[in-house]
Amino acid sequence: QVQLGESGGGLVQAGGSLRLSCAASGRTFSSYAVGWFRQAPGKDREFVAAVSASGRNTYYEDSVKGRFTISRDNAKNTVDLQMNSLKPEDTAVYYCAAKYRTIGFGPRDYDYWGQGTQVTVSS
Numbered sequence: 738q739v740q741l742g743e744s745g746g747g748l749v750q751a752g753g754s755l756r757l758s759c760a761a762s763g764r765t766f767s768s769y770a771v772g773w774f775r776q777a778p779g780k781d782r783e784f785v786a787a788v789s790a791s792g793r794n795t796y797y798e799d800s801v802k803g804r805f806t807i808s809r810d811n812a813k814n815t816v817d818l819q820m821n822s823l824k825p826e827d828t829a830v831y832y833c834a835a836k837y838r839t840i841g842f843g844p845r846d847y848d849y850w851g852q853g854t855q856v857t858v859s860s
Contacts, residue, residue: 739848771834772836
């Protein structure tokens with residue numbers, strides 16, 4: 738069982754930065770891949786980035802490549818998403834999710850979810 742909680746969301750101007758953090762409970766967190774997803778009003782939840790259980794492999798949705806960086810610290814049971822050069826279209830609720838062992842790219846691949854944190858980018 739893994740419990741997740743996000744923090745770090747807020748309101749920022751276009752071009753600014755935010756750092757989201759996902760804190761996890763559970764002694765076996767290092768066995769789980771972690772993904773970040775986002776959901777804007779009226780839209781489906783979409784993949785943003787993911788990191789493998791070891792932290793060695795990372796994956797990004799095309800629109801965030803070069804702007805967002807995902808990283809994890811298994812000693813602290815945290816996964817961060819550094820978001821730079823933010824755009825109004827990045828506005829959404831951001832969720833972290835955990836999946837045992839292997840990476841997934843769709844919401845249905847993940848078993849555990851946090852409650853989400855709002856990110857709003859003003860133009």
